[in-house]
Amino acid sequence: MTDAERAPLLLRRPPPPPFGERAPRAIHPGPCHHGTFSPQPTSADRFWGRSSPVPGARLARPLLPSRTPTTTALLRPRRARPLSRFLTFRYLAYYIPCLSWLPSYQWRWVRGDLAAALTMASFYLPMSLSYAASLGHIPAVNGLYGFVFAPAVYAALGTSARMVVGPEAAGSLLLGSIVRSAVDAGQFSDEDDVDHARVAGVITALAGAIVLGAGLARLGFLDNVLSRPFLRGFISAIGGVILVDQLLLELGLDRVAQADDGGHRSTVGKVAFLLRHVREAHRLTAAVAGVAFVVIMLCRQIKHRLQPRYPTIAYLPDRFLVVALSALLTWHFRWDQQGLQIVGDVRPAAGRSFTFHWPFQASHMQFIRQAMSTSFLIGMLGFFESSVAAKSLASLAAEPAAADSPPGVTLSANRELVALGVANLLGGCFMSLPAFGGYGRSKINAAAGGRTGASSLFLSAISAVCVLYLLPYFYYLPKAVLAAMISVVAWSLMEEAPADIAFFYRLRGWSELGLMTVIFAATVLYSLTLGIAIGVGLSVTMVLRHSTRSRIQILGRVPGTRHAFENVEAEPDPDPDPDPDADPPAPRLELIDRCLIVKIPEPLTFANTGDLRTRLRRLERQGSTLAHPAGAAATAAATTTTTSFTSFTNIIFDVHGVTTIDGSGAQELAAIVAGYRARAVRVFFCRIFMPPWPGRRTMLDTFRLAGIVDACGGGVKCFVPSVEDALEMVAREEAEAEAEPEPEPEAEVDGREEG
Numbered sequence: 001m002t003d004a005e006r007a008p009l010l011l012r013r014p015p016p017p018p019f020g021e022r023a024p025r026a027i028h029p030g031p032c033h034h035g036t037f038s039p040q041p042t043s044a045d046r047f048w049g050r051s052s053p054v055p056g057a058r059l060a061r062p063l064l065p066s067r068t069p070t071t072t073a074l075l076r077p078r079r080a081r082p083l084s085r086f087l088t089f090r091y092l093a094y095y096i097p098c099l100s101w102l103p104s105y106q107w108r109w110v111r112g113d114l115a116a117a118l119t120m121a122s123f124y125l126p127m128s129l130s131y132a133a134s135l136g137h138i139p140a141v142n143g144l145y146g147f148v149f150a151p152a153v154y155a156a157l158g159t160s161a162r163m164v165v166g167p168e169a170a171g172s173l174l175l176g177s178i179v180r181s182a183v184d185a186g187q188f189s190d191e192d193d194v195d196h197a198r199v200a201g202v203i204t205a206l207a208g209a210i211v212l213g214a215g216l217a218r219l220g221f222l223d224n225v226l227s228r229p230f231l232r233g234f235i236s237a238i239g240g241v242i243l244v245d246q247l248l249l250e251l252g253l254d255r256v257a258q259a260d261d262g263g264h265r266s267t268v269g270k271v272a273f274l275l276r277h278v279r280e281a282h283r284l285t286a287a288v289a290g291v292a293f294v295v296i297m298l299c300r301q302i303k304h305r306l307q308p309r310y311p312t313i314a315y316l317p318d319r320f321l322v323v324a325l326s327a328l329l330t331w332h333f334r335w336d337q338q339g340l341q342i343v344g345d346v347r348p349a350a351g352r353s354f355t356f357h358w359p360f361q362a363s364h365m366q367f368i369r370q371a372m373s374t375s376f377l378i379g380m381l382g383f384f385e386s387s388v389a390a391k392s393l394a395s396l397a398a399e400p401a402a403a404d405s406p407p408g409v410t411l412s413a414n415r416e417l418v419a420l421g422v423a424n425l426l427g428g429c430f431m432s433l434p435a436f437g438g439y440g441r442s443k444i445n446a447a448a449g450g451r452t453g454a455s456s457l458f459l460s461a462i463s464a465v466c467v468l469y470l471l472p473y474f475y476y477l478p479k480a481v482l483a484a485m486i487s488v489v490a491w492s493l494m495e496e497a498p499a500d501i502a503f504f505y506r507l508r509g510w511s512e513l514g515l516m517t518v519i520f521a522a523t524v525l526y527s528l529t530l531g532i533a534i535g536v537g538l539s540v541t542m543v544l545r546h547s548t549r550s551r552i553q554i555l556g557r558v559p560g561t562r563h564a565f566e567n568v569e570a571e572p573d574p575d576p577d578p579d580p581d582a583d584p585p586a587p588r589l590e591l592i593d594r595c596l597i598v599k600i601p602e603p604l605t606f607a608n609t610g611d612l613r614t615r616l617r618r619l620e621r622q623g624s625t626l627a628h629p630a631g632a633a634a635t636a637a638a639t640t641t642t643t644s645f646t647s648f649t650n651i652i653f654d655v656h657g658v659t660t661i662d663g664s665g666a667q668e669l670a671a672i673v674a675g676y677r678a679r680a681v682r683v684f685f686c687r688i689f690m691p692p693w694p695g696r697r698t699m700l701d702t703f704r705l706a707g708i709v710d711a712c713g714g715g716v717k718c719f720v721p722s723v724e725d726a727l728e729m730v731a732r733e734e735a736e737a738e739a740e741p742e743p744e745p746e747a748e749v750d751g752r753e754e755g
Contacts, residue, residue, distance in 0.1 A: 097415070098156045101452050112449030117458030119448040120164060121147075122320030124441060125466060127489070128167050128433070129343065129474065130482035134249060135172040135242065136433055137179045138196045139349045140474070143167055144467050145432030148354075150423040152460035154437075155453035157419035159411050160390040162450055163442040164459065165423055167433035168385070169489045170238050171378045173245075175203050175434060177528045178371045187366070190258075193349040197431040198357060202367045204435075205359035205428025206375040211383060212421025220413025222380060229509075230539045231384060232500045233516035237523035237531055239493030242486060244270050249483035250289035252282025252339070267524045284340050289480035292322055296488050314447045319485060323477060331476040343477040349431075353467050359428050377532050379424075382436030386420060387413065389439035393446060440492075515539075550611040554619065555597040555654065555723070556589030563724055565597065595730060596648040597723060601657035606664030613672055649681055652726045656687035658699065666706035673711045682733070683712045684726040685719045 093099040125144060132143030146167040154165040179199050182188065188195040214222055244267050248254045256277055257270070299318035306313050329335070336342045348355060360368070390411055424434055445455055497516075504512045515538055523531030558564040568589050598616070602608065661669070673683050685708075688699050700719060703709050712718040720726045 095415070096156060097159050098453060101161060105452060105454065109451045109454070112451050113455040114458050116445045116448035116450030116455040117462055119317060120441060120445055120455075120459055121462045121466075122317035123444065124166055125463060126319065126323040126477070126482070127485055129346070129477070130486045131167045131169065131172040131433055133343070133479070134246065134483055134486055135169065136176045136200060137183075138175075138200045138431075138433075139193045140343060140346050141348050141353075141467060141471065142197055142200060142431055143172075143433055144463055145354075145430050146427060146435040147463035148460055148467060149427045149430060149432060150435030151456035151463075153423035153426055154419050155456040155460075157415070157422060158453065159415050159419070160393055160437070160442075161452050162393050162446045162455075163386065163390050163437045164445045164450075164456055165386075165420070165435050165437050166441060167435050168382065168438055169242060169486065169493065170235060170381055171207075171434040171436065173238055173242060174374050174378050174528060175200055178203055178367075178374055181370070182367065197349045198359075198364070199367055199371075200433065201357055201428045201431035202359040202364050203371045203375055203378070203428075204424050204432060206368060206371060207379040207382070207434050208421045208424025208426075208428055209360075210376055210421075211379040211417050212425060214379075214383075215414050215417025215419075215421055218414045220417055222383070225380075225539060225543055227512075227515070227539055227542070228500070229504070229512040229515045230519060230535045231381070232497055233519035234381075234523060234531060234535050236494050236497040236516075237520045238528075239490040240520075240524050241267050241528070242490035242493070244274070246483040246487045246490065247274055249341075250286060250293075250480055250487070251278070252285035252341070252480070253277055253280065256280060266526055282339050284335060284338055285478075285480045288326065288335070288340060288478055289484045292326060292481045292484035293487055295322055296485065297491075300488070311447065314444060322485075323481060326478050326481045327474070327476040330478055335478070336476065341479045343474050343479060343482070346471045346474045354430055356429055357431060373532060373536075374529070377536065378434050379420075382434060383417060383420060385439070386416060386437030389437045389442050390416065393439075393442055511542075515542075544607075548607040548611055550600075550608045550615050551602055552612060552615055553599040553601065555599050556591050559590050563722075565599075565723060567599075592727060592730075594647070594649045595727065596651045597654065598651065599654040599657070603660040604658055604665035604669060605660075605662050606668075609665040609668035613668065616672065650684065650730045651676055651681055652684045652686060652723060652730075654687055654723060655685055655699070656689060659689050661699065661702055666702060666708070670706050670708045670711055673708055677711060677713055682730070683718060684729065685712070686721065686723050686726045688719055 089099070125147060128143035128147055129140040130143070131146075132138050133140040136143070150165040154163070158165070179196055182199055183190050214220075248257050248270065251274070253274070257273060296319060299316070303313055303316070303318075330340060330342060350357075420436060424436075427433075427435055501513065501516070504516075515535075518538070519531050519535040522534045553567040554569055555565040556568040558566060566589055568591070596619075600612070604612070676683050685703070688703075690698055700709075700716075703719075709715060709719070717729075720729060
């Protein structure tokens, strides 16, 4: 019986029809389901319109010639193109994060996002006027521009859905210092608002270009260069500088200071000026500023205490109420006619709103050169604060209140740099203040009901409406109230310093405390520029010192073991209750005779290989890498070992931590190996790092190309899997050397040759 006859009747392949005749038609179209053993279509077959056989059985040839295309033909048009479009959208959504949450946005989130935008507008739009007029020395309306463009750009490109971008006090003060220095240098007059605004646009756009370039170059780690002590010292100094500057406005002495040239002095000079002219203060101005400061501080403390029990109290727009009430009282009692300074006409410097001005022009090159370092610091400070805010807000996404939010976007430091850079580059084209993320503002956004980046879009729209239609209502706003609001912000910048000082004092972090003190003193006593230069210089020096220091370890074997090795120079734990009559303890570790085991626990680069040679040389001369170059050997080496490091004939490098090595590092390591070989010291390498992915060049390949394998003298056999294997090879070679017979001395010849 053939295979076709053994198959079930319904699955037998019918014989081909005679030549010239058609195959018989099927009783009904589609697969047959009348029999128990009839082939059943699977879900995939139903989707593609095909029938599949029962597992293990062959499907009979269809009775009619099928015009259905093959599986490959079906897959090409139906899967390749949708998959391509899907991947393209995924890539776009990665670089434009708003595409991730906009498709899933729901109407029930509009109320929370809109309420959050209104709350933030009531708080921070009046404050942006203060930042521009009092700190930045530019027209007040340019402060509002920072909330028109930056939040909308960040909502589209940012990776934190709840973070709100806007002008900050530190960046505004740094920008104002450049504007004041340009005025002092006579580059333009003090009343020329147009030039002031253009300089602000240059600085903002330059900071944005620096941040954008860092993002495109994937330098998201730059926020780690500026240490927390540097930031705390500098930000606290900025708070002190802002407090002193605002006292001139709050006491009504700003015009006297301009006449006496006190407005252009250092902070110490301004304090001396205030002490000399405090009796000339304007009483009404001081009273209005003092009452506004006290009311805002009281509301701040009340909110802080009651918010755990009554979370909705965070929605109370206390600063907006202070601003509105002060403007109403000024209009009603005509305080402006009694000497109280008001904002007056808030209008764009160029005559119309949203004037585009390209900042990178040839005529602005002098400002670009002058503001390069300040713009870099503005970008780094803003990026650091934005990173802290984004990381802090990321924890809120796991709370129950945010469970109905759209799926978030993974935080990325590089994409944050790109988003902040584009936002400030666009804002600089419209002469706005630098805008970065702030934790306090973003937390208010989250507490007020903000769920997505739509709250930032609403905030931009509200700010644009204020610029276009509501500027006349700021006419009677007292400048003293704006100065009081900025003083509250300055106080908040300084209030975290005592906690950091106490923390570093408990840890005996004298270097951190010294760095904070030096930066604070240089900024307050002299200028912001000197504080920036000293702070950045010291921070970069500390980073370079840390990265160029080699961290090699000298290993010794734990007594009684064969495979356990520890750092010889590590101090042992002291005995809390030593016995004075007891015998001295046995050595903690034992060294192998005539062997030096060196562990390199880090990648080798041009920065640390030079220090590696220096430490090895110090080890040979003084017996320890911890010894002072002019002193004796370290105590740890003397107390834990009995053999000196200065006499060895074998050196074993444990290079498991050397995951990468650059060209300069390989060249320096080859020179070190060649130096040891010239002194007849045998060199071994163990635990070579092998990458987990195939096809990549290994460390052994790099050593071979650098000539290190040939320099070892023994070739590849000098590269062993472990320290124990290296010690066994040393012992075996020494045993072989001892077993070899000594060469016999040559016979003396008396000078006559035999026959």
